[in-house]
Amino acid sequence: MGIKKGEFIELNYIGRVKENNQIFDLTEEKIAKENNIFNPNIKYHPVIICIGEGDVLKGLDEQLIGKEINQRYTIDVKAEKAFGKRNAELIKLVPQKRFTEQDIRPFPGLQINFGGAIGTVKIVSGGRILVDFNHPLAGKELSYEIEIERIIKDNKEIINGFLEMYTGIKDDKLEATADKVTIHNEIPNELKKFIEENLKKRLPKLKKIEFKGKV
Numbered sequence: 001m002g003i004k005k006g007e008f009i010e011l012n013y014i015g016r017v018k019e020n021n022q023i024f025d026l027t028e029e030k031i032a033k034e035n036n037i038f039n040p041n042i043k044y045h046p047v048i049i050c051i052g053e054g055d056v057l058k059g060l061d062e063q064l065i066g067k068e069i070n071q072r073y074t075i076d077v078k079a080e081k082a083f084g085k086r087n088a089e090l091i092k093l094v095p096q097k098r099f100t101e102q103d104i105r106p107f108p109g110l111q112i113n114f115g116g117a118i119g120t121v122k123i124v125s126g127g128r129i130l131v132d133f134n135h136p137l138a139g140k141e142l143s144y145e146i147e148i149e150r151i152i153k154d155n156k157e158i159i160n161g162f163l164e165m166y167t168g169i170k171d172d173k174l175e176a177t178a179d180k181v182t183i184h185n186e187i188p189n190e191l192k193k194f195i196e197e198n199l200k201k202r203l204p205k206l207k208k209i210e211f212k213g214k215v
Contacts (some may be wrong), residue, residue: 001079003067003148005052008158008202009064010149012046013056014081018076048161050202055165057082069148077142077215085140091118096127135154145196155206159199166198179207186213 015025023035029044049055054196059081067073078086098114099106106112110121113160123130142215152158156176163183164170173184187195196209 002068003051003064003151005065006202007051008152008161009051009070010046010048010161011056011064012147012153013060014145016143016145017137020145021143022064024137024142030149047165048152048158049165050162053198054203056132057142059142062145064146064148067146067148069150072145072147075144075146077144079139079141082140083135084139085138086134087134090119090133091122092133093128093130094131096129099129155203158203160182162199162202163195166195176214179206180210181206181208181211182210 005023011161012027013025014023014028014031018021022109023031023037026032027044027046029038032038032042044161047055056062056064057077059077060075063075063077086198094114096106099112102192104110104112106121106124108121108124112119112121112131117133119131119133120136122132132161152161156174159176159181160170163174163185167187169185170186171183171185175184177181181199183195192211199209200206
């Protein structure tokens with residue numbers, strides 16, 4: 001039968017750009033160290049995801065269905081189901097003034113954030129700077145090595161996995177039953193609706209979510 005849509009799993013993966021085999025994301029600390037890409041600010045561990053809910057890239061999510069536990073697979077993901085195809089309209093000329101206002105000295109390769117739009121400086125010439133607002137991996141075919149460690153049934157573990165993925169927070173005091181959860185960590189108000197909607201979607205029996213942490 002394999003893994004089904006809607007099930008929660010613990011997943012280990014290594015994500016590579018297929019054309020050059022470069023690792024861009026992974027969950028295993030040992031592999032990060034072996035490839036000299038270890039970042040001490042990152043917590044390396046398997047992620048908890050709900051199959052079919054977009055917790056990972058669409059092309060990977062779709063291909064997890066039917067896979068078996070404790071087997072390693074290689075999954076190729078086309079660009080359109082990864083970070084999308086490159087869009088020429090997202091390559092823009094930006095006036096030098098916008099950089100000067102933020103005290104930024106532009107140079108090729110610099111990543112910038114203008115109002116939530118993240119781009120990479122490509123060319124600096126005179127008073128205009130060419131910036132590519134495509135995702136750095138747009139247009140790239142990807143390859144994942146994955147292993148599903150286990151299926152997860154415990155609501156407390158499921159909810160903490162969700163919180164850690166989307167907020168970076170793990171609540172050691174979290175209380176969870178089939179129909180109610182109490183979150184004790186501080187959660188920004190703007191995230192509460194997102195958490196409530198998505199947890200209830202993933203866990204249909206969940207009726208009440210309480211936020212007891214101060215903001």
